[in-house]
Amino acid sequence: MNQLIGVDLGGSAIKLGRFSEAGALLAELQVPTPQPAMPGAVTTAIVEAVQQLDPERLADRVGVGHPGPSDADGRVARIAINLPGWRDVPLADWLEPLLERRVTLANDANCALIGEHWLGAAREARDVLLLTLGTGVGGAVLLDGQLFTGHRGAAAEPGLIGIDPDGPACNSGNRGSLEAFCSRRGFDRLSSVDPAELCRRADAGDADALAVWQSYGRLLGIGVSSLLYVFTPELVLIGGGLSGASAHVLPAVWSEVEQRVQAVSREGLTIRRCSLGNGAGRLGAARLALERLGPGLG
Structure with missing residues (x-):
């Protein structure tokens, strides 16, 4: 048994x-x-x-x-x-x-992060930030190989950090959170097209679709940049349903990171998609x- x-x-x-x-x-x-x-x-x-x-x-x-x-x-x-x-x-x-x-x-x-650290994309890493992009924006942090859970287990919720004080309301009570912009609801403010279809259009080179994913990636990159200053991980993993467009999103994320984060705080950094897909959790x-x-x- x-x-x-x-x-x-x-x-x-x-x-x-x-x-x-x-x-x-x-x-x-x-x-x-x-x-x-x-x-x-x-x-x-x-x-x-x-x-x-x-x-x-x-x-x-x-x-x-x-x-x-x-x-x-x-x-x-x-x-x-x-x-x-x-x-x-x-x-x-x-x-x-x-x-x-x-x-x-x-x-x-x-x-999801424990799964990726055990048998997935984070197997060789000790300091990792994971963001899951779906109904909400979840997140987890691994520091020196251990989950960071903070006071009474309430950490980490990186999706709930604020990136725009005048932004849309979040279910957490915050306004302009990373989740408000980069969850599925936030994505729907950028496009009325289903994300999977928009990804297919971007794969085919559609300029409008590529522009939407670039806008989405910029917002995600702003949030990632703030989180890098706090945790300085060696690896950022992107998972969840919206990560299927990572090939179109991550270049914009990197662009924001390079503009906003000092080189010493992103030295040796890798940003990539989770390898276990929906099975990591x-x-x-x-x-x-x-x-x-x-x-x-x-």
Whole structure:
């Protein structure tokens, strides 16, 4: 029974994987996130999905990544600004008796970074900043090989930094946050075309599409520049659904970084897309279950 389940809870989908302790994917499943994504409905959906993924109960530890900070013990989802009703939800306590498995929680971007550090694009790095571009803009920070979670586990939320004091309102209560500009909602202010279609047009050389992605990349680069001064990482990883256009976005990001950040604060810096795609979060959640919950029972 030395297997693990990783769950990545998103605003539109719940992605699950069953893994070996070495990180090999043994089975996977994706189900829609209930709408509205109230805590009780999501709990039921996770339980049903885990039972479907692992009917023979081959895994006894479950890691769950959720959009927002958890408490320091990995038991309580403190808040999720893009999901309704999520404030101090004891999700691990709810799930364990229903699943009859041990459960630990973590911020979804932290899970993605742990996954990339374990088996993905950050394997050789010690100081990493990750930004996930999707329904919101999540983020995580690795300092000297360890997750930076700050006071009571509430750090890091790099997507919520301000880049324009007069910008659009953010669900966090801030105005002009990086998330307000670079989330899917922020992207929709730049273009009414679906991002995947706009990426295809940019791949074909469409000038209007390329201009939209350049504008998006400039906004992202402004935020990245501020974060570089705080963390001076060796690697910045870009993930999430909007990262599919990274070939068109990253040149504009680099342009802003070179203009705004002193050379000593970006020395040796690499900025690239995550290598594990949408699977990073569930893999990292499984890894955290392995690290926090100890050896398997079988």
